[in-house]
Amino acid sequence: MHFPLILLLGIGVYRGIEADSDCSPRPGEKNIASTGVATQSSLYLKDFPRLANDGIRSTYYYKGFCSCTTKESNPWWRLDLQRTWKIRSVVLVNPSDCCINLLWGAQIRIGNRSDNNNPVCGTITNAAAGSSTRLCCAGMEGRYVSVVIPGRKEWLSLCEVEVYPMLQDESECL
Ligand SMILES: *[C@@H]1O[C@H](CO)[C@@H](O)[C@H](O)[C@H]1NC(C)=O
Numbered sequence: 001m002h003f004p005l006i007l008l009l010g011i012g013v014y015r016g017i018e019a020d021s022d023c024s025p026r027p028g029e030k031n032i033a034s035t036g037v038a039t040q041s042s043l044y045l046k047d048f049p050r051l052a053n054d055g056i057r058s059t060y061y062y063k064g065f066c067s068c069t070t071k072e073s074n075p076w077w078r079l080d081l082q083r084t085w086k087i088r089s090v091v092l093v094n095p096s097d098c099c100i101n102l103l104w105g106a107q108i109r110i111g112n113r114s115d116n117n118n119p120v121c122g123t124i125t126n127a128a129a130g131s132s133t134r135l136c137c138a139g140m141e142g143r144y145v146s147v148v149i150p151g152r153k154e155w156l157s158l159c160e161v162e163v164y165p166m167l168q169d170e171s172e173c174l
Contacts (some may be wrong), residue, residue, distance in 0.1 A: 014066035014073030023089035023164075024134035031162040033056065036079040036145075044068040044155065049077055051117050059096035059130040059159045068157040075156035076116050078146040079163065084112065086139045086166040090121060092147065093160035102157060103127035106149045108135050112140040118142060132160075139166050 038049035047061075047068035058065040069075040090108050094100075105126040109119025119142075122135035145163055149156055 007013075023113040023134065023138075025134075026164075026167075029164050031055060032165055033079060033145075033161055033163040034083065036081040036163075038067070038077065038079050040069050040156065041075045042065060043071055043141040044070045047157070052077060052161045054121055056057060056146045057093055057160045058095060061095035061098040061157060061159070066099075066142065066157050066159040068099070068155055071153055071155045073153050074148065074150055075154055076148045077112060077128070077156055077158055077161070078114075078116060078144055079161065080114070081143050081145065081163070084141055084143045085163075086165060086169045087137045087139050087145070088139065088166045089134050089164045090158070091132055091134050091162040091164075092124060092158060093132040093162075094127050094130060095157050095159050099155060099157040100129050101127045102155055105152070106147050106156070108137070109144075109146045109148060110137060110140040111144060116144070116146040118144060118146065127166050138141070 033053040034055050036051050040049040052067040066108050096101055103124050106124040108121045109118040110121050121137040124133050
């Protein structure tokens with residue numbers, strides 16, 4: 001009598017875990033980063049924050065495809081999506097021709113506070129030249145997506161930040 005119920009609950013829990021840990025690309029998934037407004041803690045030369053959410057994935061820093069702050073303590077880059085979204089994954093793209101490993105230890109934070117003090121989705125552990133990292137955010141909800149390098153003096157250079165919403169949220173208005 002109780003066995004099928006326990007089995008169903010078991011499958012439900014298992015599927016929940018599966019959904020949380022798998023955020024591999026879906027066919028036709030829509031990057032919403034360009035709907036937001038980017039800012040950053042400081043500006044190095046003409047490496048404007050919007051270069052990281054312009055939809056161009058090129059990793060050539062010296063050709064002007066990447067944002068960059070000055071070297072400073074706790075540099076950050078922040079995207080204001082103008083409304084809250086349930087976010088499935090965030091992809092960060094490193095420069096290939098400079099800034100090797102600078103992004104190591106950077107955190108992606110998602111929430112409603114405009115001071116970056118939001119829950120952490122994940123941390124970058126591979127910042128090799130030209131590499132990209134996809135972090136699974138399991139439906140974390142917020143208006144702001146921030147990239148922060150905590151605890152050291154660093155440049156923060158991003159060639160692209162892509163933000164993918166949960167499916168039900170995506171169909172809402174795209
Ligand atoms: C952000 O605001 C939305 C809508 O009010 C809420 O559902 C969500 O939980 C908030 N996010 C955080 C991290 O507090």
